[in-house]
Every structure is written in C-alpha cells, then in structure tokens.
Amino acid sequence: MADVSMTVNGRKVSATVEDRTLLVHFLREEQRLTGTHVGCDTSQCGACVVHVDGKAVKSCTMLAAQASGSEVVTIEGLANGSELHPVQAAFKEHHGLQCGFCTPGMIMAAVDMIRRYPQGLDEKTVREELEGNICRCTGYQNIVKAILAASASMRGDAARAA
Amino acid sequence: MYQTNYHRASSIDEATAILAGAEDGKFVAGGQTLIPTMKQRLAAPSDLVDLRHIGDLKGVSVENGEVRIGAGATHAEVAGDSTLGTVSPAICHLAAHIGDPHVRHMGTIGGSIANNDPAADYPAAMLALSATVHTSKRDIAADDFFVGLFETALEEDELITAVSFTIPEKAGYAKFPNPASRYALAGVFVVKRPDGVRVAVTGAGEDGVFRVAPFEDALSDTFDVSALEGAAVPADGLMSDIHASAEYRANLVAVMAKRAVEAANG
Numbered sequence: 001m002a003d004v005s006m007t008v009n010g011r012k013v014s015a016t017v018e019d020r021t022l023l024v025h026f027l028r029e030e031q032r033l034t035g036t037h038v039g040c041d042t043s044q045c046g047a048c049v050v051h052v053d054g055k056a057v058k059s060c061t062m063l064a065a066q067a068s069g070s071e072v073v074t075i076e077g078l079a080n081g082s083e084l085h086p087v088q089a090a091f092k093e094h095h096g097l098q099c100g101f102c103t104p105g106m107i108m109a110a111v112d113m114i115r116r117y118p119q120g121l122d123e124k125t126v127r128e129e130l131e132g133n134i135c136r137c138t139g140y141q142n143i144v145k146a147i148l149a150a151s152a153s154m155r156g157d158a159a160r161a162a
Numbered sequence: 163m164y165q166t167n168y169h170r171a172s173s174i175d176e177a178t179a180i181l182a183g184a185e186d187g188k189f190v191a192g193g194q195t196l197i198p199t200m201k202q203r204l205a206a207p208s209d210l211v212d213l214r215h216i217g218d219l220k221g222v223s224v225e226n227g228e229v230r231i232g233a234g235a236t237h238a239e240v241a242g243d244s245t246l247g248t249v250s251p252a253i254c255h256l257a258a259h260i261g262d263p264h265v266r267h268m269g270t271i272g273g274s275i276a277n278n279d280p281a282a283d284y285p286a287a288m289l290a291l292s293a294t295v296h297t298s299k300r301d302i303a304a305d306d307f308f309v310g311l312f313e314t315a316l317e318e319d320e321l322i323t324a325v326s327f328t329i330p331e332k333a334g335y336a337k338f339p340n341p342a343s344r345y346a347l348a349g350v351f352v353v354k355r356p357d358g359v360r361v362a363v364t365g366a367g368e369d370g371v372f373r374v375a376p377f378e379d380a381l382s383d384t385f386d387v388s389a390l391e392g393a394a395v396p397a398d399g400l401m402s403d404i405h406a407s408a409e410y411r412a413n414l415v416a417v418m419a420k421r422a423v424e425a426a427n428g
C-alpha cells in the first residue's frame with residue numbers, strides 16, 4: 001500500500017491506497033470528485049485531464065503515488081464559489097458542449113492551453129492543441145469558439161488589471 | 163492493472179539499487195507508455211521505480227557544439243527549449259509533434275528510446291544524428307542501440323541517463339501521423355554534416371528504425387529535394403497493417419524524406 005498525500009483544489013488530502021491506484025480513481029473514488037471523467041482505457045480521449053503542478057496531464061495515465069506531494073487541480077477547483085471560471089463561462093455562452101462528458105477534460109485542457117499562449121490563440125493552434133481531447137458530440141466547432149473567446153476575454157482582463 | 167509496488171528514487175544509484183533488489187521491476191519515467199501497457203495487463207512489473215524526481219536526469223544543455231538532453235527531459239521541455247531551438251530546431255519540432263500536449267507534459271526522451279516503439283519519433287532523430295546514449299553503465303552509439311522491434315541494447319538494470327549529439331549543419335524531420343494515434347505511419351529525419359548525410363526512417367520498418375543508404379548517397383552529392391526525384395525504397399521489410407500497406411508506407415517514406423530535406427533547407 002502507498003501513503004499518498006497531495007493538495008487537491010487547495011485542500012491537503014492524504015490516504016493509504018493500493019500502489020496501482022490511478023490518480024483518476026483516487027480523485028473520483030477516494031476524494032469523491034467525480035467531475036473528472038474516464039472516457040477510454042487507452043490514454044487517448046482526454047476526459048480525465050487535470051492539472052498536476054500546473055500542467056495538464058491525463059489522470060488515467062498516472063498513479064496516485066506518482067502524484068504524491070503534488071498540487072492537483074480538477075474541474076471542481078476552477079470556479080470561484082458560484083462565479084464560473086472564464087473558460088467555463090465561455091463554454092456555457094458559446095454552447096461548447098452537448099452531452100458534457102468530454103467537457104471537464106476540454107476545459108482543463110483549455111485553461112492549460114490559454115496559460116501556455118499568453119500572446120493569444122488562433123483557430124489552427126486551438127485545433128492542434130486539442131489533439132488529446134476527443135468529443136463525440138459537438139464536432140468541435142463551438143469548443144474552439146469558446147476557447148478563442150475565453151482566451152481573448154482573459155487577455156483583456158489581464159490588460160485591464162495591468 | 164495487476165498489483166505492483168511503487169518506489170520513488172532520488173538518485174541514479176538509488177534507482178538502479180531498488181531495481182536490482184526487485185523481483186521483476188521496471189523503471190517508470192513519464193509513464194505514457196508503461197502505464198497504458200499495465201492497464202491493458204500487457205505488462206505486470208512487480209515493482210515500479212519512479213525516475214521523475216532524480217535531478218541528474220533533467221535538463222538540456224548546449225556546450226562546445228554538443229547538445230546533451232537528460233533522459234528525464236519531457237517532450238514539452240525539449241520542444242520549448244529556446245537554446246536547442248536555435249541550434250537544432252528539428253529536434254524541437256519533432257518533440258512538439260509527439261502525441262498531444264498532455265502526453266508531452268509527462269513523456270520523456272529516455273522512456274521513448276528505451277521503449278523503441280517502431281512508430282516512435284525520437285529513434286529516427288537519434289539514429290540520423292549519430293547520437294550517443296549515455297547509461298548508468300556505458301556509452302552506446304545510436305547505431306548499436308536500436309536492436310529491433312521494442313528491443314534495445316539496454317540490459318535489464320541499465321538506466322539511460324542522457325543522450326548527446328554534435329550540432330548538425332542542417333537537420334529536418336517530417337512525419338505522416340496516423341490520424342488516430344499520432345504515432346508515425348512514416349517519419350523521416352535527415353541530417354547534413356560536412357562528412358555526409360544520414361537519413362533515418364521510423365514508423366515503417368518491420369524491425370523498427372532504419373537508414374536508407376541510396377537516399378543518403380544522393381543527398382550527400384546534392385542536398386536538395388531534386389536529388390530524391392524518382393528515389394524509392396522497396397516495400398520489402400516494411401510493415402503492413404490495418405493502417406497502411408507496405409507499398410503505401412514505401413511511398414510515404416520517399417515523400418516524407420523530401421519534406422524533411424525541404425524543412426532542413428528551409
């Protein structure tokens with residue numbers, strides 16, 4: 001068994017779990033944070049994307065033990081109380097989801113992407129960057145629109161704050 | 163996934179010592195190949211030795227015309243290294259097109275070449291660049307390192323610490339990705355140096371990465387796409403699977419070689 005402790009959405013958590021426990025199962029079953037989804041068993045769909053130490057990773061392809069000592073942020077950690085994160089708000093505004101299964105991973109990937117492109121994003125880059133996130137419903141059109149809008153609004157906010 | 167025992171090593175010596183004491187242990191670096199394989203129950207190591215916290219495996223350096231990339235450097239770190247981008251942009255371009263952003267945040271160059279997947283990108287670069295693979299035991303020339311399908315010259319308890327190569331005069335990489343997996347259906351890395359040209363192909367060979375002597379000779383005479391006009395590789399010895407026939411792969415190799423030369427001359 002592995003003693004695992006990490007910060008999840010700003011809260012320190014610890015547990016003793018089987019060494020083989022995947023981070024996604026630790027989050028969903030131990031922490032009851034079921035926003036992070038499992039959409040495949042081949043590490044390809046991206047429904048499970050969370051941030052570990054500030055970087056988007058597939059939580060189905062990392063052991064909880066590997067993440068011990070890290071800072072983890074899940075979809076539940078984005079909103080500020082009842083105020084949605086700008087990327088969540090943009091997905092709502094631009095109808096970037098249908099069934100919603102891929103959405104947590106899409107949004108976590110989008111937040112990471114926007115952070116890595118502080119100079120802004122274009123459509124081609126967004127589509128390339130979504131390589132690891134599969135959506136079976138939307139055809140991606142509105143997801144791309146939402147990410148571009150969120151990127152623009154977050155840059156505007158940053159400019160106003162500066 | 164079957165049961166396993168997780169260990170976290172903080173030094174190269176500690177990692178090899180833990181592995182030596184394990185019944186059937188394996189190193190885990192980014193886990194982007196090993197964890198999916200364990201999930202499918204195609205691998206069942208008794209112990210996992212995590213290399214991600216070993217400082218000596220990290221970092222990229224360029225000194226006296228030599229590039230050294232730590233085995234633990236992630237694909238994202240190689241892609242985004244600005245010094246490397248100046249002296250050898252082809253390798254950054256290659257790293258930037260492995261899998262997807264999440265895979266690139268975790269996957270490492272050491273794990274990629276240790277695994278030697280016949281469709282992985284880095285083996286082509288290592289072979290074309292005549293790189294040296296540094297391990298916990300010795301230095302191995304890329305020519306001797308990649309032995310066959312998923313097979314390398316590494317011994318069970320041998321740990322890759324870094325790879326190094328001399329900065330090339332010119333280099334270029336072009337891959338035709340499998341639209342679903344993004345692994346190479348065919349990928350070609352070309353390197354031009356004063357003493358000649360090397361061309362290495364991944365994704366296509368039945369025995370993994372290989373060099374193409376006729377392309378190398380033609381390009382050593384004239385390093386231009388025109389030198390490859392009409393050039394072809396035989397379909398014999400190339401992979402045939404649900405994704406592409408050997409004949410299609412043979413054609414892709416010639417097309418990717420031309421694109422790689424264009425990129426190198428770009």
Ligand SMILES: Cc1cc2nc3c(=O)[nH]c(=O)nc-3n(C[C@H](O)[C@H](O)[C@H](O)COP(=O)(O)OP(=O)(O)OC[C@H]3O[C@@H](n4cnc5c(N)ncnc54)[C@H](O)[C@@H]3O)c2cc1C
Nearest residue numbers: 191192193194195196261269270272273276282283322344
């Ligand atoms: C969805 C997806 C898409 C991908 N697409 C591509 C692609 O387009 N191109 C491509 O090339 N790859 C691709 N990959 C594979 C990816 O690049 C992996 O990161 C890489 O092959 C393995 O690196 P790792 O650090 O994750 O190794 P791990 O999975 O941790 O280990 C792989 C093997 O190497 C051994 N190992 C690891 N580090 C060392 C070391 N330092 N010394 C000795 N042995 C070591 C391990 O014991 C294990 O046997 C993809 C993976 C996924 C999940």
Ligand code: FES
Nearest residue numbers: 039045046048060
């Ligand atoms: S669940 Fe599909 S990539 Fe993680």
Ligand code: FES
Nearest residue numbers: 098100135136137
């Ligand atoms: S909204 Fe249904 S999978 Fe994306």
